[in-house]
Amino acid sequence: MTTARMKVAAAAVVLAALAAYPWVFANAFYERMGAELLLAAIAASAWNIVGGYAGQVSVGHAMFFGAGAYAPLLVYTHWQWAPVAGIPLGIAVSLAIAVVIGLPSFRLRGHYFSMATIAAAELIRIVVSNWAFVGAAIGLMGPPVPRTWLDLSFRSSVPYYYIFLAVLVGLLGLTFMLERGRSGYYWRAIKSGERAARSLGVPVRRFKLYALLLSAAFTSLAGSLYALMVGFVDPESGFGILASVEMIITAALGGVGTLFGPLLGAVILVPLKTATNSLFGGGGSGLTYILYGGIILLLARFAPGGLLELWHRLAAGARRPSSGKARHAA
Amino acid sequence: MTILQIVISGLLLGAVYALFSAGLTLIWGMMDVINFAHGEFVMIGMYVAFLIVTWAHGGPLVFGPAAAALLFLLGVGVYFSLIRHVIRGPMIAQILSTFGLALLLRYLAFWLFTANFKTLPESLIPGTLDIGGIYIGMPQLVAGVAALILTLAMHLMLTRTTIGSQLLAVAEDRQAAMLMGIRPDRMQAFAWGLSAAGAGIAGALIATFYYIVPTVGESLALTAFVVVAFGGFGSVPGALIAGLVIGVIQSLSAYVFGPVYKDVVVYALFVVILWVRPQGLLGRA
Numbered sequence: 001m002t003t004a005r006m007k008v009a010a011a012a013v014v015l016a017a018l019a020a021y022p023w024v025f026a027n028a029f030y031e032r033m034g035a036e037l038l039l040a041a042i043a044a045s046a047w048n049i050v051g052g053y054a055g056q057v058s059v060g061h062a063m064f065f066g067a068g069a070y071a072p073l074l075v076y077t078h079w080q081w082a083p084v085a086g087i088p089l090g091i092a093v094s095l096a097i098a099v100v101i102g103l104p105s106f107r108l109r110g111h112y113f114s115m116a117t118i119a120a121a122e123l124i125r126i127v128v129s130n131w132a133f134v135g136a137a138i139g140l141m142g143p144p145v146p147r148t149w150l151d152l153s154f155r156s157s158v159p160y161y162y163i164f165l166a167v168l169v170g171l172l173g174l175t176f177m178l179e180r181g182r183s184g185y186y187w188r189a190i191k192s193g194e195r196a197a198r199s200l201g202v203p204v205r206r207f208k209l210y211a212l213l214l215s216a217a218f219t220s221l222a223g224s225l226y227a228l229m230v231g232f233v234d235p236e237s238g239f240g241i242l243a244s245v246e247m248i249i250t251a252a253l254g255g256v257g258t259l260f261g262p263l264l265g266a267v268i269l270v271p272l273k274t275a276t277n278s279l280f281g282g283g284g285s286g287l288t289y290i291l292y293g294g295i296i297l298l299l300a301r302f303a304p305g306g307l308l309e310l311w312h313r314l315a316a317g318a319r320r321p322s323s324g325k326a327r328h329a330a
Numbered sequence: 331m332t333i334l335q336i337v338i339s340g341l342l343l344g345a346v347y348a349l350f351s352a353g354l355t356l357i358w359g360m361m362d363v364i365n366f367a368h369g370e371f372v373m374i375g376m377y378v379a380f381l382i383v384t385w386a387h388g389g390p391l392v393f394g395p396a397a398a399a400l401l402f403l404l405g406v407g408v409y410f411s412l413i414r415h416v417i418r419g420p421m422i423a424q425i426l427s428t429f430g431l432a433l434l435l436r437y438l439a440f441w442l443f444t445a446n447f448k449t450l451p452e453s454l455i456p457g458t459l460d461i462g463g464i465y466i467g468m469p470q471l472v473a474g475v476a477a478l479i480l481t482l483a484m485h486l487m488l489t490r491t492t493i494g495s496q497l498l499a500v501a502e503d504r505q506a507a508m509l510m511g512i513r514p515d516r517m518q519a520f521a522w523g524l525s526a527a528g529a530g531i532a533g534a535l536i537a538t539f540y541y542i543v544p545t546v547g548e549s550l551a552l553t554a555f556v557v558v559a560f561g562g563f564g565s566v567p568g569a570l571i572a573g574l575v576i577g578v579i580q581s582l583s584a585y586v587f588g589p590v591y592k593d594v595v596v597y598a599l600f601v602v603i604l605w606v607r608p609q610g611l612l613g614r615a
Contacts, residue, residue: 057425059366104604110421111364115555116604118366122552123597130590191420241548245433248426256422289437296430301415304423 004180007259011172014260018165022158031157037270038164039226044250044262045171046218051248052257053179054211055191056106057114060121061247064094064216066128066238068223073140073233078133082150083142087224094220095213097124102212106205118241125239139234142227152228160229167225168263171218176259178214187211191257219247242289249292252299255306264307335464336581342466342474343536344577349477350532350550351557351569352484353525359564360501360521361417366428367408369551370435371401371526375533376542377443383450390455390472390538397534398527405526409519432547439544448542455538473535481573484528485566497521501564549593553580556600562610572611 021034043065051057071090072083101120105113129137146153154160178184186207189197198204227233237243250269255261276288303310354368365371375397382393408431416423457468488494499507500517507514540546557576561568576596583595603610 051422055421057422059425059429100601104601104608108604108608109362111358111362111425112559112604112608114366114425115364115559116600119552119555119597119600122548123594123601126590126594126597248429252422252426286437286440289433290441293430293433293435293437296426297412297434298430300419300423300425300427300430301412304416304420304426 007176010260011176014263015169022161028157031161033270033274035157035161035164035229036274037266038161038168039222039229040246040250040270041263041266042164042168042171042225043219043222043247044254044265045168045175046215046222047247048215048251048256048258048262049175049178049218050208050211050215052251052255052261053175053184053187053191054208055187055257056110056208056211057248058117058212058215058244059114059248060117060119060241060244061215061219062239062241062243063097063117063121063124064219065223065226065243065247066121066124066233066235067093067097068220069227069233069238070128070134070140070223071220072224072227073142073231074134076142077135077140082148082152083228084150084152084224087221090220090224091217094216098212098216099209102209106208106212118244121239121241121244125235128239129235135234137235139232139238142231144231153231157229160225164225167221172259172263179259183207183210245289245292245296249296252296252304252306255308256304258306258308261306261308268307331463332585333582336585337578338464338466339470340578340581341574342470342577343581344574345474345477345481346532346536346573347553347557347577348570348573349481349484349535350529351554351561351573352481352566353528354554355558355561355564355566355569356484356488356497356521357525358558360497361413361518363413363417363424364428364555365525366425366551367432367435367547368525368529368554369547369549370432370439371404371529371547372533372536372550373439373544373547374404374435375401375530376537376540376546377439377533378530379534379537380448380450380542383454390534393537394476394531394534397530401530402523402527404530405522405524406519408526409522413522414515414518432551436544436547443544445544450538450542467539469539473538476535477532478570480528480531481566481570484524485570488566493520552593552600553596556596556603558610559600559603559608560610565610568611 018038022031025031025034043061047058047061068087068090071093072086075081075086075089076083097120101116102113105116128134134140143151143153152163186197186202189200189202190204190207194204223238250265251262252265253268254263254265273288276291280287299306350368350372354365357363357365378397378400379393382388382396386392388396412427412431416427452469455469455472459466459468459471488498496507496512497517497520499510499512500514504514507517553576557569557572560576561570561572576599579599580592580596584592587595
């Protein structure tokens, strides 16, 4: 079987399992965890487009997530619109930010982009925390009770679960197509050596920017979905550095630059986080982040390709001990 | 008069920014690695000062060198256990390694010391200097002058001593340096030690008048990024000038726009630098 066919087959199995999940674990706690898992997978898959495929590591993706989370609640708060109407606004703002950050920093070494993203995210967080129109330090609320079905406000997590699943399937389908097309080749070329890619005629800056724009748009959508489900956002949950950290660690654990890596990361991390939070209560969040820091550090040191790559490496090593590495590199 | 007061306090704080940014730019210029945990090194320097003052009642002459020595060891340790292994790896490994380290150190401090703000007693370095109506707190003055001297000393060490030449040789051309009998690994470890020691002592210096909290490293690291980008890739004199300029800009914007916006102006400057002069003040293109 070709790799592409294997991926389609694997996708079908994963999709069936995900579609069946709310029937198997039919109680509010697990339904909610499932929805959070899918949301984490969407955000991490969106980060993965620029951070993984194009190899431009953003450490400030919270700015897109936050823009997406604020926009629906903002249009509700000020004009009583249905929150979903804010989704395009969030995406527009995110694309504008992406252009302002991406255009200049993609001319420079990779580190500049990482530094620019974290500085911009922090800048926006501080401005939002002090701006009364967007709720300042208190944040914004959604409709307390659904007015019409357009408010997409449900008591159960199951409707959210299936909305998120549809978005995730759409995002992964798009990523799959791009991965196999010209963009995928260009991104891989840029990632493995920018100078070489440029000398071969790859429009490096343009394709880095495409990756960032696509990534920003979907991260913003993830933020909007979060706001629809939770019905509340404040500067910390929207723009805080930990929102960026969760996207990075979820993608890096599963495998950066792979189609299913971010989903795998979410499948491992979200239940882990839910468990630590229910074990240690609110005081456990500090411990969760010590753990996150340690995991990110160990991944960078020992398995920068994440678990999927580690698994491929081990599998290849078991099959063909001598040429395992060479085969994987190709 | 008020403006002069603001400029002077900005310069004094800016000298401390210059000290810890010099270490960051040294590492960046030498190895093309950005240390996202650099702010956490400063934060640890602050807690070293805090612990020595509360437990041993030691003064700045004790906790300054202690912070420098401890952070030197930490820097060397981080180099050998982490950086050496990721330096030739993919870009993502380089960025995530120090980013993960930053989170680990920040939340370990959170867990050990809680989120409460801590300060050192004002009696540690008492007094205020009055020069014709301009008031300068002694802690700020001591920190600023000491930071200025140390940054200049770091520059002199890099340009005038044998070990400094060896460091720069490795930065210039690792292969050629090896052929000259310099061990690049040892030099890079030394650079990490030096960089961390600078951050540690800077932390100990500002601890005498700054709030001490586990998350302080984040805003300090971002300030250092702006200083380094402004001063130019790998340039210690650039970091010194940029540090002083950023210090003044920050003080002035706190006065003009209000204290909460002082960091906003500095971070926005980073984006402006990217657009207008990405090579920095004294940097190569």
